[in-house]
Amino acid sequence: MSSFEVKSDPQLWEKLGMDVPRFSGMPAMLTQAYTNIFLSQKNRPAQMAYFDGMVENIHTGRIDELMAAKDAGKPVIGTFCVYIPEEVVVAAGGVCVGLCGGAQGSIADAEKVLPRNICPMVKSAFGFKVGKICPYFQAVDFVYGETTCDAKKKTWELLDEYVPTHVMEIPQMKREKDKALWLDEVKEFKVAVDKITGVETGFDELQQAIVTINAKRKALQRLNRLRHHNPAPISGKDMLLIEQIAFYDEPNRFVEKVNILCDELEERIKQGIAVAPATTPRIMVSGTPMALPNWKLHNIIETSGAVVVNEESCIGTRYYKDLIDEGATTLEQQLERLTERYMQIDCSCFTPNTERIDQVLKEYEESGAQGIIDYCLQFCHTYNIEAVKLRKACEERGIPFMAIESDYSPDDVGQLKTRVEAFIEQIRG
Amino acid sequence: MKVGVDLGSRTIKVVALKEGAITSHNVTESGFEPHKQALAFIAEYAPARAVATGYGRHLVQQHAEVDVITEIKAHAMGARYFFPQCRTILDVGGQDSKVISLTNDGKMQNFQMNDKCAAGTGRFLEMMAVSLGYSMSDFCAAAASIDQATPINSMCAVFAESEVVSLKNSGMPPAEIARAVHLAVANRLATMVRKVGCGDHLVFSGGVANNRIMVSLLEQDLGVPVLVPEHPSIVGALGAALQAELLHHAEMD
Numbered sequence A: 001m002s003s004f005e006v007k008s009d010p011q012l013w014e015k016l017g018m019d020v021p022r023f024s025g026m027p028a029m030l031t032q033a034y035t036n037i038f039l040s041q042k043n044r045p046a047q048m049a050y051f052d053g054m055v056e057n058i059h060t061g062r063i064d065e066l067m068a069a070k071d072a073g074k075p076v077i078g079t080f081c082v083y084i085p086e087e088v089v090v091a092a093g094g095v096c097v098g099l100c101g102g103a104q105g106s107i108a109d110a111e112k113v114l115p116r117n118i119c120p121m122v123k124s125a126f127g128f129k130v131g132k133i134c135p136y137f138q139a140v141d142f143v144y145g146e147t148t149c150d151a152k153k154k155t156w157e158l159l160d161e162y163v164p165t166h167v168m169e170i171p172q173m174k175r176e177k178d179k180a181l182w183l184d185e186v187k188e189f190k191v192a193v194d195k196i197t198g199v200e201t202g203f204d205e206l207q208q209a210i211v212t213i214n215a216k217r218k219a220l221q222r223l224n225r226l227r228h229h230n231p232a233p234i235s236g237k238d239m240l241l242i243e244q245i246a247f248y249d250e251p252n253r254f255v256e257k258v259n260i261l262c263d264e265l266e267e268r269i270k271q272g273i274a275v276a277p278a279t280t281p282r283i284m285v286s287g288t289p290m291a292l293p294n295w296k297l298h299n300i301i302e303t304s305g306a307v308v309v310n311e312e313s314c315i316g317t318r319y320y321k322d323l324i325d326e327g328a329t330t331l332e333q334q335l336e337r338l339t340e341r342y343m344q345i346d347c348s349c350f351t352p353n354t355e356r357i358d359q360v361l362k363e364y365e366e367s368g369a370q371g372i373i374d375y376c377l378q379f380c381h382t383y384n385i386e387a388v389k390l391r392k393a394c395e396e397r398g399i400p401f402m403a404i405e406s407d408y409s410p411d412d413v414g415q416l417k418t419r420v421e422a423f424i425e426q427i428r429g
Numbered sequence B: 001m002k003v004g005v006d007l008g009s010r011t012i013k014v015v016a017l018k019e020g021a022i023t024s025h026n027v028t029e030s031g032f033e034p035h036k037q038a039l040a041f042i043a044e045y046a047p048a049r050a051v052a053t054g055y056g057r058h059l060v061q062q063h064a065e066v067d068v069i070t071e072i073k074a075h076a077m078g079a080r081y082f083f084p085q086c087r088t089i090l091d092v093g094g095q096d097s098k099v100i101s102l103t104n105d106g107k108m109q110n111f112q113m114n115d116k117c118a119a120g121t122g123r124f125l126e127m128m129a130v131s132l133g134y135s136m137s138d139f140c141a142a143a144a145s146i147d148q149a150t151p152i153n154s155m156c157a158v159f160a161e162s163e164v165v166s167l168k169n170s171g172m173p174p175a176e177i178a179r180a181v182h183l184a185v186a187n188r189l190a191t192m193v194r195k196v197g198c199g200d201h202l203v204f205s206g207g208v209a210n211n212r213i214m215v216s217l218l219e220q221d222l223g224v225p226v227l228v229p230e231h232p233s234i235v236g237a238l239g240a241a242l243q244a245e246l247l248h249h250a251e252m253d
Helices: A010-015 A026-039 A048-056 A061-071 A086-091 A104-111 A120-130 A135-139 A150-159 A176-197 A203-227 A236-245 A251-271 A296-302 A331-342 A354-367 A381-396 A410-428 B034-045 B057-063 B071-082 B122-132 B136-144 B157-169 B174-196 B212-222 B232-252
Strands: A076-079 A095-098 A142-146 A165-168 A282-287 A307-312 A371-377 A401-406 B002-007 B011-018 B021-029 B049-054 B088-092 B097-102 B108-113 B202-205
Touching (some): A010 A061, A026 A048, A026 A236, A048 A236, A061 A076, A061 A135, A076 A135, A086 A095, A086 A176, A086 A203, A120 A150, A142 A150, A150 A165, A165 A176, A176 A331, A203 A236, A203 A251, A236 A251, A236 A307, A282 A296, A282 A354, A282 A381, A282 A410, A296 A307, A296 A371, A296 A401, A296 A410, A307 A354, A354 A381, A371 A381, A371 A410, A410 B108, B002 B034, B002 B057, B002 B071, B002 B232, B011 B034, B021 B034, B021 B232, B049 B057, B071 B088, B071 B097, B088 B174, B108 B174, B122 B157, B122 B174, B136 B212, B157 B174, B202 B212, B202 B232
Parallel strands (some): A076 A095, A076 A142, A282 A307, A282 A371
Antiparallel strands (some): B002 B011, B088 B097, B097 B108
8 A cells, every 4th residue: 555645636726726835735744644544554454445545535536526516516515514414415416525624734724813712623624714725615615504512603704704604503402493493494505505506406306315315324334333343343543534534425436335345344254354353442432523634532542552443423423323214205394304313413512412421322332342532622612511421421330431632733642642541551450 | 670660751760679579769850862761770670571651651662672551550550559558549740640540459440630731730830939939849848838828820831920920029928929839739639639539548649749738738628638658759660660570470370
């Protein structure tokens, strides 16, 4: 795999209005980071080659595909949250892309405008746009924003000055009237998407889209079940990467490739091929999302002698655990079923949110983990406070639990490594 | 002979053990190439087995045949050597503070560590002493010389320094500010201990445990005896040496 290289296309970037001199160093940096973090792993499944390719083409090939869709009059919509009703975009023949928000490199750009003491994901994403250093941000028709937290909610007002930002109001409770509000928001979102194509999507298109995105969720569910096997047939880092790619790949192709990987993992399990021996401590990660290219915690855990066996996270099970009921017979019913599915998401922005505690415990059992590391992005108050309940629930059940709060900077890696290693020592007993 | 080395942020500690008894120990400044000092220590004793801990543990491992454990586990093991019944250990070193809780049979149950800032660490106290123009021992003595003070508010090393500057300029006597700083650190450490829970006594290790006023402020705050081993700085290195003995015996069996 020494031939791995993240590709460059300065002409394309120029066309997108990017800061090309600044961005031109990015592929080499990503190549190096990816080589160190991913390609150094031993005994990876052969089918990871496709996902390596998705990283090689992250700033080029995939962007070409987005531009082709755009040229054909299809909507290309940037997202930050698992609340985006992806089906509505796919029904209109459009593309949903998760936007970059996991890198330290764009934080300084953001801090020229935004306050420093807010969430690193919000800062990183905003910085990518302000610095013109994300091809996805440059390619989108509009950004879908939501009101899951204060930092995002208020940043959208500023982001809208750089790129059109459509904000959906996410309710903070799950009563009937809240569901009605969310259904209204979904309908409004559909109008905004349809406006780009000039065609109102109907039942058949939406049905197809629901089936397509359900297939993506099912493929990820299948993959997650297989990775739970002990000894682990795939590393946590590779699983996290696939969960990240799920947010920007073409869904049908992604499903096919994930399923081929699953077939390989089934074969590996049969033959006893694994990435780590069965005695390796197994850690589940819960909490806030890890947007590309945030591999910090997984890399620390897996270079400290443990394996990550589950991500209870927005970029993880929160994205694919629930399916939409495919049995609707009218467009209105489809939107209702869709709303019901999205209202099952157990984001910490809701109160109360006891179902998330149950979900974490369920995933802990299913994944055969031996301890939970709760990951909280700095200044994410809702997840940070919810960790108090999570700790209590874990302590009551004798589940080793450690909460960490971190951002994207490398300056706490030494300390985090000590904590993670000590946690592994605690698990080993 | 088994040896444990603890490469901390400020100092390197070494402990040599023979059949469970400490035969030698040493503490020295970390310097620019801490692993070289650690390797020199190890070479001096030519041990049957060595274990490294502390921030530089992995660096030593790259250069010598040693095993590594975290300073958290090392302090837990070292504390039990001196106090076999202890369930809670507070370790405050140059860069970190941590609270470790153990099960009855000495297994790690839970731990807390300060976030990536200097608050509640030895380094914080050093910086405050400097801004008041005290040596470390005068700083402690000054804090002990009076019995009333209100803790300073800021625990960020940078903001605390400005707070100390404004207190000086408001005419507050330096001894009172010294006590205020100690109180603030003791409060913070006590809060960390309470988060983990401390039972009927606490073992205090690390360089800051040499600070008698900190020990008594913690006792007042927590309302339980705070026990300090004879050489609190070497507890981590001792834990590493004990681990070396364990590994050695496990191999022999």
